[in-house]
Amino acid sequence: MEMRPEWLHRDTIERRRGMSVEQFVSEFEEPNRPVLLEGCLESWPALQKWTRKHLLNVSDGQKFAVGPVSMTLDGYFQYADNVQEERPLYLFDAKFTEKVPEMGRDYEVPVYFREDLFGVLGEERPDHRWVIIGPAGSGSSFHVDPNSTSAWNAVIKGAKKWVMFPPEVVPPGVHPSADGAEVTSPVSIMEWFMNFYGACKNWEKRPVECICRTGEIVFVPNGWWHLVINLEESIAITQNYVSRRNLLNVLDFLKRPNASELVSGTTDRVNLHDKFRNAIDKTYPGMIKQLELEAQQKVAARKKKVSFWESAVDAKTGGFKFSF
Ligand SMILES: O=C(O)CCC(=O)C(=O)O
Numbered sequence: 001m002e003m004r005p006e007w008l009h010r011d012t013i014e015r016r017r018g019m020s021v022e023q024f025v026s027e028f029e030e031p032n033r034p035v036l037l038e039g040c041l042e043s044w045p046a047l048q049k050w051t052r053k054h055l056l057n058v059s060d061g062q063k064f065a066v067g068p069v070s071m072t073l074d075g076y077f078q079y080a081d082n083v084q085e086e087r088p089l090y091l092f093d094a095k096f097t098e099k100v101p102e103m104g105r106d107y108e109v110p111v112y113f114r115e116d117l118f119g120v121l122g123e124e125r126p127d128h129r130w131v132i133i134g135p136a137g138s139g140s141s142f143h144v145d146p147n148s149t150s151a152w153n154a155v156i157k158g159a160k161k162w163v164m165f166p167p168e169v170v171p172p173g174v175h176p177s178a179d180g181a182e183v184t185s186p187v188s189i190m191e192w193f194m195n196f197y198g199a200c201k202n203w204e205k206r207p208v209e210c211i212c213r214t215g216e217i218v219f220v221p222n223g224w225w226h227l228v229i230n231l232e233e234s235i236a237i238t239q240n241y242v243s244r245r246n247l248l249n250v251l252d253f254l255k256r257p258n259a260s261e262l263v264s265g266t267t268d269r270v271n272l273h274d275k276f277r278n279a280i281d282k283t284y285p286g287m288i289k290q291l292e293l294e295a296q297q298k299v300a301a302r303k304k305k306v307s308f309w310e311s312a313v314d315a316k317t318g319g320f321k322f323s324f
Pocket of ligand 1: 226
């Protein structure tokens, strides 16, 4: 089954090239809005080097995580060339830099995402980087990223169709459990497009959509629902991260009563909150207090703005109280 042209047309994401880190923070990270970044992978050796042949060579028979099994790249490429399933297995490996250190040296974290506060946990940090390889039709069905982190996803080869909804809008056809620990959605991504994509047309809050191609990056702000389908064989790197812009969110998430089910990417789910908080306090004394203070000030400023308008507008007529 093919993706229909009408599923691919809409391109509503903001695209930026050569933006400063300050602009990224104020226009996208702080307001928690997605953006597609162009032209920031030019220095990555991976962009030139990562052909099938090269990856087969450097991986030297190492096995990678492919859904519930592990496979060599040779085995996976053979599978991908012959797969008939509507939802092919996806290679998604969190340990690729340990298995093949050269792959880790072939890319660098773009300037926008260098603050990586989970780094204070050293070896105990949750999984945070993955190599992703899959044929056309493979992909990720709707989900929100782990531990309330934000992410970036860089396409080294291929093309990915993205559909993203803000945290307050649950995508049609998707049913998260009340505690957020589980999500049910159509098994196949194609099925979601066939049965639910059309439903978004009349929604007030339509999804942010794009096709992300070789050399481009999508920024996925924390809490955003996203679905991704590869339109051709694709190779990508993704990293999840915590900067000071969402540190408080992440700490709140890790502290939830059902942390043992919600927290992921680590074996010590229940203690992650305390370990992370203590490590931040030790490495960056005063940071959490300062962020809490700034958050309170923002709430107070918002309230003040609202109450100004409430006092200025006449509730009965909807007009201004001011008169000449
Ligand atoms: O399939 C992809 O490239 C998207 C991966 C993704 O959504 C994720 O890592 O959260």
